[in-house]
Amino acid sequence: MFGLTDCNNFYVSCERIFNPSLEGKPVVVLSNNDGCVISRSSEAKTIGIKMGSPLFKLKEIIKDHGVIAYSSNFPLYGDISARVMEILRISTPAIEVYSIDEAFIDFREVPDNEISAIGHSLIKKIRKGVGIPVSIGVSKTKTLAKVATKLSKQYPSTKGFCLMSKESDISRVLKKFPVEDVWGIGRAHSKMLASYGVSTAYEFILKDEKWIRAKMGITGLRTWRELQGENCISLEDGTPDKKQICTSRSFASDLSDFEDLYKAIATFASSSAEKLRKQKGVCREIIIFILTNPFKESGLTHNQSALITLSEYTDNSLVIISNACSGLRAIFREGYQYKKCGVILSSIIRKTDLTPTLFASIDEISKSNSLMSVMDEINSKYGNKSIVTAAAGIEKIKANQNLLSKRYTTSWDDIIEVKV
DNA sequence: TCTGGGGTCCTAGGACCC
DNA sequence: TCTGGGGTCCTAGGACCC
Numbered sequence: 001m002f003g004l005t006d007c008n009n010f011y012v013s014c015e016r017i018f019n020p021s022l023e024g025k026p027v028v029v030l031s032n033n034d035g036c037v038i039s040r041s042s043e044a045k046t047i048g049i050k051m052g053s054p055l056f057k058l059k060e061i062i063k064d065h066g067v068i069a070y071s072s073n074f075p076l077y078g079d080i081s082a083r084v085m086e087i088l089r090i091s092t093p094a095i096e097v098y099s100i101d102e103a104f105i106d107f108r109e110v111p112d113n114e115i116s117a118i119g120h121s122l123i124k125k126i127r128k129g130v131g132i133p134v135s136i137g138v139s140k141t142k143t144l145a146k147v148a149t150k151l152s153k154q155y156p157s158t159k160g161f162c163l164m165s166k167e168s169d170i171s172r173v174l175k176k177f178p179v180e181d182v183w184g185i186g187r188a189h190s191k192m193l194a195s196y197g198v199s200t201a202y203e204f205i206l207k208d209e210k211w212i213r214a215k216m217g218i219t220g221l222r223t224w225r226e227l228q229g230e231n232c233i234s235l236e237d238g239t240p241d242k243k244q245i246c247t248s249r250s251f252a253s254d255l256s257d258f259e260d261l262y263k264a265i266a267t268f269a270s271s272s273a274e275k276l277r278k279q280k281g282v283c284r285e286i287i288i289f290i291l292t293n294p295f296k297e298s299g300l301t302h303n304q305s306a307l308i309t310l311s312e313y314t315d316n317s318l319v320i321i322s323n324a325c326s327g328l329r330a331i332f333r334e335g336y337q338y339k340k341c342g343v344i345l346s347s348i349i350r351k352t353d354l355t356p357t358l359f360a361s362i363d364e365i366s367k368s369n370s371l372m373s374v375m376d377e378i379n380s381k382y383g384n385k386s387i388v389t390a391a392a393g394i395e396k397i398k399a400n401q402n403l404l405s406k407r408y409t410t411s412w413d414d415i416i417e418v419k420v
Numbered sequence: 421t422c423t424g425g426g427g428t429c430c431t432a433g434g435a436c437c438c
Numbered sequence: 439t440c441t442g443g444g445g446t447c448c449t450a451g452g453a454c455c456c
């Protein structure tokens with residue numbers, strides 16, 4: 001059996017830990033630049049706020065219902081996530097961290113009759129130890145565990161835990177389960193399935209295997225099998241290395257100056273390089289992209305990217321930045337209002353797998369290595385971006401974050417005060 | 421005025437190899 | 439008249455996830 005732990009309304013729940021007065025009220029957390037809603041409390045869902053809706057369209061509903069909105073505070077959410085995962089890790093045979101708010105649990109070696117007690121105790125431990133509500137679903141495959149988790153959220157009587165093991169229980173559930181809510185079936189396939197009269201997970205598994213393969217490829221077939229209890233998606237141990245590393249942002253206001261874009265690209269290149277060194281990787285490809293605002297009806301559109309292939313693998317920020325910037329020079333055009341840009345590192349291998357090149361001296365390599373580790377050390381000790389390259393500039397890129405809570409658990413300056 | 425930021429995997433088709 | 443049969447690698451784009 002596989003379990004899936006899912007933190008309820010995760011970002012909102014994180015905000016509520018340090019501000020209990022938010023309990024019972026409609027609360028939302030916004031994306032970067034306070035653009036869209038990316039997390040909603042159950043009260044916010046009830047009054048009809050949809051996932052991903054832009055803030056400016058919600059002005060009225062927010063006023064009418066006294067909705068409380070927060071800017072996203074990722075240092076806080078990341079730290080709370082790590083605490084949840086730690087409890088899961090020490091209390092179960094093995095877990096796979098699947099996202100910031102979800103983890104699969106390996107129950108394969110645990111007798112069926114013990115799973116339920118473990119599940120309920122995990123929910124209590126996390127509530128008490130970290131302060132957030134979680135739901136747990138358990139079944140024969142990861143895809144079915146996802147279904148079970150959804151049920152545990154849907155029905156309060158489950159107290160956040162749902163175990164689906166009996167064949168008859170599973171088919172009873174699947175008969176009512178909308179096919180578009182199945183893990184692995186997205187918008188496009190839902191639409192296609194609907195056109196063939198398939199609307200529930202049960203109708204989906206009744207379809208012929210060959211038909212599924214032809215219409216939905218090998219991944220669709222996997223989902224089809226998983227729903228029938230056949231294990232196709234295994235549990236990953238450890239976090240696999242990233243194959244691509246991307247840093248990108250939308251700007252608070254449009255940029256049309258080369259200089260401004262240059263600073264942004266240099267900053268993002270530097271962040272990506274830092275992430276690359278963190279996973280002890282080196283890359284050989286850099287992709288940069290610049291986009292104009294897709295929502296603007298007037299104005300010129302220009303979406304362009306450049307791929308730079310380096311002659312040697314590197315993790316050196318200076319090399320990555322200067323190449324990213326020459327890429328920008330090649331695609332930048334005057335007269336456009338740019339809204340977003342980003343830097344993607346690709347063609348990544350582990351640094352230890354690197355074959356030393358004939359043309360760089362040992363001296364140069366070790367110089368580069370020590371420079372980078374000193375940079376990383378300073379930034380880790382004195383705070384992110386304490387030391388930056390001149391290209392990135394000293395001013396930070398402005399983002400709208402007017403509704404930000406404090407970094408209660410990761411910054412001494414923001415630590416909570418107790419007033420006597 | 422105002423619309424997120426990350427990722428992964430699969431597939432089809434073209435270029436190329438012998 | 440008739441024009442092989444087996445591969446690999448790369449890339450762009452689509453689908454999906456949170």
